[in-house]
Amino acid sequence: MAGGLRGGIDLGGTKIQAVVVDAGNRVLGEARHPTPTAGGPRDVAGELVRAMEEAASAAGVPTAELEAVGVGAPGATDARAGTVTSAGNLPGWSGTFPLAQALAEPLGTRIVLGNDVQVATDAEAELGAAREFSSLLGVFWGTGVGGGVVLDGRPWVGRGAAGEIGHVVVKVGGARCPCGRRGCMEAYAGRRAMEDRARRRVEKGERTVLFDLMEHKGRTRLTSGIWARALERDDKLATELIDEALAALGAGVASACNVLDVECVVIGGGLGVRLGEPYAQRIAEAMRPHLFFEEMPVVRTAQLGDLGGAVGAALLARDARELAPA
Numbered sequence: 001m002a003g004g005l006r007g008g009i010d011l012g013g014t015k016i017q018a019v020v021v022d023a024g025n026r027v028l029g030e031a032r033h034p035t036p037t038a039g040g041p042r043d044v045a046g047e048l049v050r051a052m053e054e055a056a057s058a059a060g061v062p063t064a065e066l067e068a069v070g071v072g073a074p075g076a077t078d079a080r081a082g083t084v085t086s087a088g089n090l091p092g093w094s095g096t097f098p099l100a101q102a103l104a105e106p107l108g109t110r111i112v113l114g115n116d117v118q119v120a121t122d123a124e125a126e127l128g129a130a131r132e133f134s135s136l137l138g139v140f141w142g143t144g145v146g147g148g149v150v151l152d153g154r155p156w157v158g159r160g161a162a163g164e165i166g167h168v169v170v171k172v173g174g175a176r177c178p179c180g181r182r183g184c185m186e187a188y189a190g191r192r193a194m195e196d197r198a199r200r201r202v203e204k205g206e207r208t209v210l211f212d213l214m215e216h217k218g219r220t221r222l223t224s225g226i227w228a229r230a231l232e233r234d235d236k237l238a239t240e241l242i243d244e245a246l247a248a249l250g251a252g253v254a255s256a257c258n259v260l261d262v263e264c265v266v267i268g269g270g271l272g273v274r275l276g277e278p279y280a281q282r283i284a285e286a287m288r289p290h291l292f293f294e295e296m297p298v299v300r301t302a303q304l305g306d307l308g309g310a311v312g313a314a315l316l317a318r319d320a321r322e323l324a325p326a
């Protein structure tokens, strides 16, 4: 064992972020790879292995000497079985795949799986923006809109699927969500849904710099950076779509707060981090008219930024060791 070093991997729809941390959760090495857009779970697993090897190499440790590697994955994760099911944002991943097994052999260490958004929320609760609070709602505004809940200092996972704030209904009978249902918050605020709306409006003849910026950057999707640049240029279409997203986030997050009455809301995710504190405060403003009580929860941008998910996954590797039988 290399002095209690652990690995953490955040498996997102757009990127794979890997870190190696020490016992004090200090990041010693990191690597970022794009998530494969074609193929299937085996190809994604191969990319996770390469990202972890690169992060470990940057930290100067072979992966086999890591105590464990935590993985925050989208979809339904079964930590006991080591499987990930229905990860809709990943290529060819509609079924169940034994991810822990696929990683354990090439990395030569124990793999602990968790939900990507919940581990990022846990990281903000322990190390990031919500350190002084015991209750927290994490809102991860990116490709989709994910959520995580901490109540009384403990993650609340419900029967395994809690925190799906992206699918809170903000408009009954409203726009079709990538999940297939109608009127979800994600149908207005998720980056994928926003891109679809932008494309439809361009097909109808509206103008925007969004897709010019995308081509200029050699991208095939509207990344958070592209949205941010279009907003800086006062692009009308981008501004309108972001305003719609903020209104949906305000309604959805306030509704969740009316139920949970958490002390703090942390806004993370690709768009949340890229747009930063001014937009977190605009979400807070959009929440206010929907809040039942006077006292606003504290609304903050995620402090661990892009590394939060991976650092949270590394926390998972520590906690699983503590829980494991001797």
Ligand SMILES: [Zn+2]
Binding pocket: 166, 167, 177, 178, 179, 180, 181, 184, 186, 187
């Ligand atoms: Zn939905």
